Amino acid sequence: MHEFSIAEAVLDIARSHxxxxxxxxxxxxxxxxxxxxxxxxxxxxxxxxxxxxxxGEVRLDxxxxxxxxxxxxxxxxxxxxxxxxxxVCGCQAARPVECDHLRLLSIxxxxxxxxxxxxxxxxx
Amino acid sequence: xxxxxxxxxxxxxxxxxxxNRSTLRDAGVxxxxxxxxxxxxxxxxxxxxxxxxxGTMRIGVIAGDLATTRDADRLAKWSQQVVQxxxxxxxxxxxxxxxxxxxxxxxxxxxLLIVENVGNLICPVGFDLGQxxxxxxxxxxEGDDKAAKHPYIVAQSSVLLLNKMDLLEHxxxxxxxxxxxxxxxxxxxxxxxxxxxxGDMSPWLNWLTTHATxxxxxxx
Numbered sequence: 001m002h003e004f005s006i007a008e009a010v011l012d013i014a015r016s017h018x019x020x021x022x023x024x025x026x027x028x029x030x031x032x033x034x035x036x037x038x039x040x041x042x043x044x045x046x047x048x049x050x051x052x053x054x055x056g057e058v059r060l061d062x063x064x065x066x067x068x069x070x071x072x073x074x075x076x077x078x079x080x081x082x083x084x085x086x087x088v089c090g091c092q093a094a095r096p097v098e099c100d101h102l103r104l105l106s107i108x109x110x111x112x113x114x115x116x117x118x119x120x121x122x123x124x
Numbered sequence: 125x126x127x128x129x130x131x132x133x134x135x136x137x138x139x140x141x142x143x144n145r146s147t148l149r150d151a152g153v154x155x156x157x158x159x160x161x162x163x164x165x166x167x168x169x170x171x172x173x174x175x176x177x178x179g180t181m182r183i184g185v186i187a188g189d190l191a192t193t194r195d196a197d198r199l200a201k202w203s204q205q206v207v208q209x210x211x212x213x214x215x216x217x218x219x220x221x222x223x224x225x226x227x228x229x230x231x232x233x234x235x236l237l238i239v240e241n242v243g244n245l246i247c248p249v250g251f252d253l254g255q256x257x258x259x260x261x262x263x264x265x266e267g268d269d270k271a272a273k274h275p276y277i278v279a280q281s282s283v284l285l286l287n288k289m290d291l292l293e294h295x296x297x298x299x300x301x302x303x304x305x306x307x308x309x310x311x312x313x314x315x316x317x318x319x320x321x322x323g324d325m326s327p328w329l330n331w332l333t334t335h336a337t338x339x340x341x342x343x344x
Contacts, residue, residue: 002216002247009133017129029133034276036246072311083275084308093308096279100250102133106126 003037003045006102010060011049014107026059026108032099033067034083059108065101069094137251140219144226144254151231152343153184154336155239157253159277160261161270162243165287167195168320169261169328170240174202176329181235181336186225188217188242195240205229216248217241223254236336249276257282257335264288268298271305278309283316283331290319 014027031037039062046060067080073091083099086092132138148155160166167187174183184205187195196208207225209217222239231237239255241248249258260281262270265288271278278284284306292299299317306315316327 002250005214005216005218005247005251006133009136012136013129013131013133017127034279035250036276072308084272084305093304093311095309095311096275100276100279102250104129104131104133106128106130108126111125 003041004049006035006037007042007045007049007060010046010104011053013104017107018109019111022109022111024055024058024107025110026061028061028063028105028107030063030065030101030103030105032065032101034096034099035064035102037062037064037102039064065099068097068099070097134251137219140223141252141254144219144223145256146254147226148231148237148254148256149339151234152340153231153234153237154339155237155255155257156332157239157241157248157255157258158261159241159245159248159258159281160243160263160285161245161266164243164261164263164266165320166240166243166261167198169285169287169318169325170199170238171202172320172323172325173238173329173332174199176325177236177333178202180333181340182233183236183238184229184231184234186217186222186229186237186239188221188240190214190242205234211242215242215244216251217253218251219253235340236332245270245274245277249280256339259283259285261285261287262302264291264295264297268296268302269305271302271309275309278306278313281310281313283314283328284310285328286315286317287320289317289324290322 010027010029018024042062050058067083069080070077071087071091072093074089076087083096087094158166183203185199186207188209189195190211193208196206199206207228209221209225258281260277318325318328
């Protein structure tokens with residue numbers, strides 16, 4: 001199940017962007033459909049990794065983008081539910097384009113100042 | 125607070141893959157990442173490939189499996205440069221594992237390196253190992269819808285092998301449907317229909333020889 005390898009890679013990249021004294025609280029990942037990432041399996045892998053790394057609650061927001069296909073006959077680029085689909089021109093041959101990206105878009109962090117303000121407001 | 129990142133998740137793997145690619149190209153080695161499901165015939169293909177080409181070029185193999193050294197043991201009869209990687213629970217090889225395996229080979233004594241990836245049509249495709257080309261392998265026994273169900277390997281491969289053509293009379297396999305799915309997903313890929321069992325492998329051996337020979341010529 002490659003979702004676990006991908007979860008580890010996401011965490012490595014995310015950690016490299018977390019400043020000192022800050023805590024990672026969420027990651028946003030976007031994947032093309034060709035990557036074959038199963039969202040439920042990805043969430044399971046992420047939770048297992050968070051438990052293994054003792055990182056607590058770090059939310060994973062995963063977006064799998066739709067298939068983008070380019071018609072062989074007319075060149076039209078269209079969205080589809082599957083990798084093999086029929087173009088409106090009638091051609092049944094269309095190749096996937098830009099469907100294999102895998103990007104960490106952003107992370108959420110709590111910094112030490114935010115945490116101390118939060119603790120102060122909770123104790124009042 | 126949100127911090128914008130926008131980075132390739134597999135950036136660290138890809139950096140090591142670039143190192144692998146550089147090491148192998150500097151040594152004049154043509155490298156193939158062979159990807160296919162369990163039982164499609166990858167190791168058998170390599171046994172015959174090594175046997176047929178051993179006299180004309182120096183071939184090494186990195187064999188990836190969850191467990192056992194059976195693949196490496198089979199191939200060691202034909203080449204002294206065979207390394208087995210056992211991934212444990214890992215369903216694919218990554219660039220780091222291949223880098224460690226490359227360190228066990230004498231790449232200056234190789235013309236061709238074939239990485240036999242873990243038997244899996246999905247997970248290995250997305251990981252760059254530093255190869256020159258990916259070669260996808262299907263077999264008739266898996267069914268004629270497998271190209272459509274595994275678009276990533278079809279789209280990423282330079283060559284697709286359809287093995288076990290000797291079974292065509294015996295299993296329900298719509299060859300035209302399979303070919304159409306392949307053409308739709310990747311019109312540029314070379315589809316080679318072979319039978320390792322019968323020894324009908326000349327298209328594959330010719331393709332491999334041509335590309336390895338070209339790399340040898342570039343290096344000299």
